[in-house]
Structures are given as structure tokens and as C-alpha cells.
Amino acid sequence: MAVDIKFILNDKPVELQVEAQEILVDTLRERLGLTGTKKACGTGDCGACTVLVDGEAVRSCILLTASVDGKKVLTIEGLGTVENPHPIQQAFVDAGAVQCGYCTPGMVLTAKALLDKCPNPTTEQIKEALAGNLCRCTGYTKIIKAVKAAAKKN
Amino acid sequence: MKETLYFGPKTLAEALALLDKYRDKAVIVNGGTDIVEKLAHRAVDPEAIVYIQGIPELKTIKEEAGFVSIGGTATYKDVLASPLCGKFAGLIQSVREIGSAPIRVVGTPAGNIGTAVPAADCNVALMALGARIVLAKLGGERVVETKDMFVAYCKTQLEPGELIKEIRIPVTDAGTASAFAKLAKRKAQDIAQVSASVRLTAEGGVCKDIAIALGAVGPTAVRVPSLEKALVGKSIDACLAEVKKAVPPELRLRNPRNKQYKEAVVGVLIGRVLKAAYEELAGGGK
The missing domain is CATH 3.30.390.50 (CO dehydrogenase flavoprotein, C-terminal domain)
Structure with a gap:
């Protein structure tokens, strides 16, 4: 393995050896067992693989794992649990903003990045923030509703 | 198969020394929105990856000597947030068209110049604005006009060992x-x-x-x-x-x-x- 890295993953320090070309979504899913991060298009277009790096929503399928050295990574596993869901996750459940569920982790994390910076977003701001997250079930109306509800709860 | 090396230089000098050493065997990763996919699938298989986003001195956007200068690792998000870049409506309009917010957080104008896709939005705006591209290498720099930068499909004037250090947009007056x-x-x-x-x-x-x-x-x-x-x-x-x-x-x-x-x-x-x-x-x- 070519590179030694250290980073904070879901509030816990991680030390790993990775290949130079290794992408974060593969590291998370295949080496760390965190399969909440989904791999769909693999080209950075769909948003299913969204994670937060230093608070910013980014695409883990076009991010070299080595480049998160020294940074803070948050995946959906670090946000809430089944017993104790994060308010955004609860809002998605309450609004019925989940159909097949494949886009949901990315949607929730993108919503978190938005709400952390902008606690009371307008519909337009929510749409812009989520524009890069594709839901092929096309459940956008409920997703936007869920983000609004989560903002209200905060 | 030889294992690819990874370097994350913290200064421009360090990056240029690495690029000088590995020449055409090195691939520069900036925001990575185009190249990482190719690296991950081994469509591009270099001896060395030089990841330049960790170089703070290239991240700045500043105005000096009649130019607004966008550093080589400044992202599209940085451009949109910059009052200096806000002077150029064409630039801002083009950047707003690029991908989605999570792409603009990592994607860079310099990176898209290097990739040289003929449809790249920001490159077209920079060309109309008469931007000049500063190419640095170990021991020197040269300046190329955007209109002369692209020589063929996905091919630029960038030589092995060179790196896009900054993009200089001439400041214009009220007319x-x-x-x-x-x-x-x-x-x-x-x-x-x-x-x-x-x-x-x-x-x-x-x-x-x-x-x-x-x-x-x-x-x-x-x-x-x-x-x-x-x-x-x-x-x-x-x-x-x-x-x-x-x-x-x-x-x-x-x-x-x-x-x-x-x-x-x-x-x-x-x-x-x-x-x-x-x-x-x-x-x-x-």
C-alpha cells in the first residue's frame, strides 16, 4: 500500500494504509464496512455516495481516500442510529421522503451540510443544495418537505 | 505492475520539484472531478499522483496590477464567494452552470483548464474575458492567453513538469x-x-x-x-x-x-x- 493516512471518521480517529488510486466510497464500503454510503453512478453525478468532509457535502466516488488525510469525514452511520435517529433522518421518516431508499443517505447528509450553514433555508435554497442528489423514484416534493420540517425542529 | 505513488505537497516549490522529477509519469490531481474517476478505473495509470489541493498559497483570489488572479487550487465555490470574481458577470454565470454544489466545492477553474474539455463552461467565459494562465515549473514561469491554451481535444500547452499556478483576468472599467x-x-x-x-x-x-x-x-x-x-x-x-x-x-x-x-x-x-x-x-x- 502506498499511503499512510489518518483522519477522523464519524468522530473516531482512523489510521489506514491505502492505495494511491483508492476512492473514498470503496474504502468506506469495502474496507470499513460502512455500506450506508451508496455507490451508484461512480462518476460524481448522482449524489448517492455523498459524505461530509470538513462539513462540506462531497462525492466520495470521485475523491481519493488519500486526500482526506487530516480531515473530518462524516458518513450516514455517524449521524444517527435506528434507535436514535438524527432529527433530519426522523423528518425524512415522518414526511415519507423515502421510497427505494438508495438516494436517502446522500440526501440526508446534503441536507445536514445545508442546515448547518443555513438553519432556515428557503425552498429555493433547499432545491439548489439538493440539485446534485438524484432520486430516481422522483420523490422530491416529500424530500423538500422533510428538509423544511427538520429545519423547523432545530 | 508497479504501484502508483501518492504525494500531497504542501507548498508550490515541493509540487514543482515532484513534477520535475516524474515529468510525464505524473498526474496532477486538483479538485479531481474528472481525473479521479479515470484513476480509479486505471484508465489513467501514472507512476505518481500529485495531489495539489493541500497547497494553501495557491488557494487565494486577489487583485493586483490590473488583474484579478485566481489561484490554481481555488475552487468554483471560492470563485462564487469572491467579491473580486463577482466583478465578472460572465465568469459567475458560467460557474453557476457547472455541476452541482458538491461538485463546485471541489472542482477548480485551473483543473478544468488542464482537462480542456471543449464544452467546459468556465473555460469559455475565461477565454472571452481575455484571461491569462500562469504556468509554473521548477525554475520558471510562463504566461499563456486562454485563447492559445487549448491545442487539441482535451490537450493544452501544459508541458510535463508544469502546473497551472494562477489565472489572471484583466480588470475592466465601467464601460x-x-x-x-x-x-x-x-x-x-x-x-x-x-x-x-x-x-x-x-x-x-x-x-x-x-x-x-x-x-x-x-x-x-x-x-x-x-x-x-x-x-x-x-x-x-x-x-x-x-x-x-x-x-x-x-x-x-x-x-x-x-x-x-x-x-x-x-x-x-x-x-x-x-x-x-x-x-x-x-x-x-x-
């Missing part, structure tokens, strides 16, 4: 404005079918100076000197009438499937950006 627009199959997050950008200097309703750049009409983004020359000295109304049906000889369309479409819309699109830039001037200019 000059710019605009960018593109046509794509979808309204958002799509690659341009045709894109156009203009930098217009006008006085009393007359075109004093104009730069027009087009994207996705050939193997590289291009300036359109034939049309630029024809428009200087004419009223904006006359210019708008002239560009509407124009099919400039600078177009190098080969695919018969979309040639007819692109030829039909290119003049309309140039008209749109010309009108938008003129309206900005009429509204006070920036």
Missing part, C-alpha cells in the same frame, strides 16, 4: 461587461451542447470592442475573431441582427448528427450573451 450562456439537453447539471460568452465594451449604443468565445463547437473552445472584427464600430442593434444568423468559420463541427443543430443555434446564443452584456452595461455596468 465593459460580460455574459455567458449555454444550451444543454437539461436545464441543470448538463454538459453544454453549445456555449457562448462575450466581453463587450460599448459607448453610446455602439460596440467599441468585443471578444466572443464559444464552447462545444469543435475540439477546443474557440475565440471568434471573424465575428469580433465585423462587429466593432456597429450599433448594438446592428450587431444583434448580424450575429443572429451567423455561422462563424471558427466552428469545427464534424458530427453530422448535431452539426445542423449547433449551426442553427450558435448565432442565437451569441445574440443572447451580447444582449445580456449590453443590458448590464445599460444598467450601470460592473
Whole structure:
């Protein structure tokens, strides 16, 4: 393995050896067992693989794992649990903003990045923030509703 | 198979030393929105990856000596947040068209220049704005105009060992404005079918100076000197009438499937950006 890295993953320090070309979504899913991060298009277009790096929503399928050295990574596993869901996750459940569920982790994390910076977003701001997250079930109306509800709860 | 090495230099000097050592065996990763996918699938398989986002000195956007200078690792998000870049409406309009917010957080103008896709939105705006690209290598620098940067499909003047250090956009006065627009199959997050950008200097309703750049009409983004020359000295109304049906000889369309479409819309699109830039001037200019 070519590179030694250290980073904070879901509030816990991680030390790993990775290949130079290794992408974060593969590291998370295949080496760390965190399969909440989904791999769909693999080209950075769909948003299913969204994670937060230093608070910013980014695409883990076009991010070299080595480049998160020294940074803070948050995946959906670090946000809430089944017993104790994060308010955004609860809002998605309450609004019925989940159909097949494949886009949901990315949607929730993108919503978190938005709400952390902008606690009371307008519909337009929510749409812009989520524009890069594709839901092929096309459940956008409920997703936007869920983000609004989560903002209200905060 | 030899294992690829990874380097994350923290200074420009360190990065240039690495690029000088590995030359054409090195791949620069900036925002990585294009290249990482190719690396991950081994479509590109270098001896060394040089990841440059960790170089703080290249991250700055500043104004000096008549130029707004965008550092080589500044992201599209940085550009959108910069009041200095906000002076160039065409630049901002082009950047807002690029991908989605999570792409703009990591993607960079310098990276897209290096990739040199002919449809890249920001490259077309930078070309119309007359931006100059500073290429650094160990022991020296050179400056290349954006219009001369792209030499073939996805190929630039960048030599092995060189790195895009900064992009310098000449600051203009109140009589000059710019605009960018593109046509794509979808309204958002799509690659341009045709894109156009203009930098217009006008006085009393007359075109004093104009730069027009087009994207996705050939193997590289291009300036359109034939049309630029024809428009200087004419009223904006006359210019708008002239560009509407124009099919400039600078177009190098080969695919018969979309040639007819692109030829039909290119003049309309140039008209749109010309009108938008003129309206900005009429509204006070920036």
C-alpha cells in the first residue's frame, strides 16, 4: 500500500494504509464496512455516495481516500442510529421522503451540510443544495418537505 | 505492475520539484472531478499522483496590477464567494452552470483548464474575458492567453513538469461587461451542447470592442475573431441582427448528427450573451 493516512471518521480517529488510486466510497464500503454510503453512478453525478468532509457535502466516488488525510469525514452511520435517529433522518421518516431508499443517505447528509450553514433555508435554497442528489423514484416534493420540517425542529 | 505513488505537497516549490522529477509519469490531481474517476478505473495509470489541493498559497483570489488572479487550487465555490470574481458577470454565470454544489466545492477553474474539455463552461467565459494562465515549473514561469491554451481535444500547452499556478483576468472599467450562456439537453447539471460568452465594451449604443468565445463547437473552445472584427464600430442593434444568423468559420463541427443543430443555434446564443452584456452595461455596468 502506498499511503499512510489518518483522519477522523464519524468522530473516531482512523489510521489506514491505502492505495494511491483508492476512492473514498470503496474504502468506506469495502474496507470499513460502512455500506450506508451508496455507490451508484461512480462518476460524481448522482449524489448517492455523498459524505461530509470538513462539513462540506462531497462525492466520495470521485475523491481519493488519500486526500482526506487530516480531515473530518462524516458518513450516514455517524449521524444517527435506528434507535436514535438524527432529527433530519426522523423528518425524512415522518414526511415519507423515502421510497427505494438508495438516494436517502446522500440526501440526508446534503441536507445536514445545508442546515448547518443555513438553519432556515428557503425552498429555493433547499432545491439548489439538493440539485446534485438524484432520486430516481422522483420523490422530491416529500424530500423538500422533510428538509423544511427538520429545519423547523432545530 | 508497479504501484502508483501518492504525494500531497504542501507548498508550490515541493509540487514543482515532484513534477520535475516524474515529468510525464505524473498526474496532477486538483479538485479531481474528472481525473479521479479515470484513476480509479486505471484508465489513467501514472507512476505518481500529485495531489495539489493541500497547497494553501495557491488557494487565494486577489487583485493586483490590473488583474484579478485566481489561484490554481481555488475552487468554483471560492470563485462564487469572491467579491473580486463577482466583478465578472460572465465568469459567475458560467460557474453557476457547472455541476452541482458538491461538485463546485471541489472542482477548480485551473483543473478544468488542464482537462480542456471543449464544452467546459468556465473555460469559455475565461477565454472571452481575455484571461491569462500562469504556468509554473521548477525554475520558471510562463504566461499563456486562454485563447492559445487549448491545442487539441482535451490537450493544452501544459508541458510535463508544469502546473497551472494562477489565472489572471484583466480588470475592466465601467464601460465593459460580460455574459455567458449555454444550451444543454437539461436545464441543470448538463454538459453544454453549445456555449457562448462575450466581453463587450460599448459607448453610446455602439460596440467599441468585443471578444466572443464559444464552447462545444469543435475540439477546443474557440475565440471568434471573424465575428469580433465585423462587429466593432456597429450599433448594438446592428450587431444583434448580424450575429443572429451567423455561422462563424471558427466552428469545427464534424458530427453530422448535431452539426445542423449547433449551426442553427450558435448565432442565437451569441445574440443572447451580447444582449445580456449590453443590458448590464445599460444598467450601470460592473
